[in-house]
Amino acid sequence: MNPRGNADVETRIETFQIGSFVSAGDGKDAITVSGVEKTFGWRGRAFKALDGLSLGVPQGCVYGLLGPNGAGKSTLLRIIAGLVRPDRGSVSIFGENACRESRRRLGMLIEAPAFYPFLTAREHLEMFARMSETITMVEPILRRVGIGYAADKKVSAFSLGMKQRLGIGCALVARPDALVLDEPTNGLDPDGILEIRSLIVELAQRDGITVLLSSHLLDEVERICDRVAILRNGRMSAQGRVDDLLDSQARFWLNVDFPQVVLERLASQADAGDGGVYVRIGRDDAPELIRMLANANIRIFEAKWIKPDLESVFLSETRREIQ
Known part of the structure; x- marks a missing residue:
């Protein structure tokens, strides 16, 4: 066997995509x-975990839950993975009903990864790779x-962050078309979070792999996700592109010489804040508002749109009443 030949093969594999070249542009x-x-439980103790939930994860995007x-x-995530059966409704994967065969196109890391403590990282990956005939990966x-530096260490000596990386590796080794990740940055230090963030973005942008992930780190979600869905009580509270959700709750802020006059004139459309006045209007209405204030001899020192962060949108959606 030619060692140099093996190295060349590995280099080529690492250069090419991990996924199966699924087009991200076919809609x-x-x-x-x-x-x-x-629903879990029975009668008086029944708890409805999901209540008629519907959503779609577009190909090639990073979708935050x-x-x-x-x-x-x-x-x-457990229903998508096939670990729990829904009472009603359906799940499809790349246009096919979710079943054992279609789920082979998914790489999944649900909750905390569990490993054999007496095996090494390499042995774990080889075990999964043999099942999918992707040993060269x-x-x-x-x-x-x-975790290449720790490939031959037993997992019992791994930190939580190293186990998280190995879990993602096990999800990738079969060359999936989509990844389902539950809290992928759990237990990682800031540098580790940055590395996993870069990896997830690269997998979507370079390899065309769809990523569905859940996370409580809203700042990270805002940085890496193209789209998000916000759930509350098993229902959809909001969903869409991250930029669109942030724009929908942007507020127009004015610094004027007579804020009280503006507050009185705009009544329920305006609130005092941050040394000025926040006005709830659409973007197309802003020029007319500025013209009206100027005609009323109100001097405007500053006017700008202030876009909230994802945390503000999240709190707004999860605290409001669901109709």
Whole structure:
């Protein structure tokens, strides 16, 4: 056997995509959830974890699943993974009903990864790779998830962050078309979070892999996700592109010489704040408002749109009443 030849093969594998070259531009969803319901318990102790939930995860995007504890995120991921059966509704994966065969196109890391403590990282990856006949992916994956230096250490000596990286590696080794990740940065230090963030973005942008992830780190979600869904009490509270959700709650702020006059004139449309006046208007109405204030001899020192962060949108959606 030619050692140099093996090295060349590994280099080529690492250069090419991990996924199966699924087109991200054909407008189809990688994962579709339709009217899914799930209740746990019985009679007086019954708890509805999911209540008619529907969502679509477009191919090639990073899709964030958000919600407070008990919102139904983990239940939904388990249903997608086939670990829990829904009471009603359906799940499809790349246009096919979710079943054992279609789920082979998913790489999944649900909750905390569990490993055999007496096996090494390399042995774990080789075990999964043999099942999918992708043994040549082991070395590239070890390097890509940042644990190549510890490949031959027993997992019993791994930190939580190292186990998290190995879990993502096990999800990638079969060359999936989509990843389902439950809290992928759990237990990582700031540098580790940055590395995993970069990896997830690269997987979507370079490899065309769809990523569905849940997280409580809203700042990280805002940085890496193209789209998000915010769940509350098993229902959809809000969903869409991150930029669109932030724009929808942007507020127009004015610094004027007579703020009280503006507050009185605009009544329910305005609130005092940050040394000025926040006005609830659409972007198309802003020029007319400025003209009206100028005609009223109100001097405007500053006017700008202030976009909230994802945390503000999350709190607004999860605290409001669901109709």
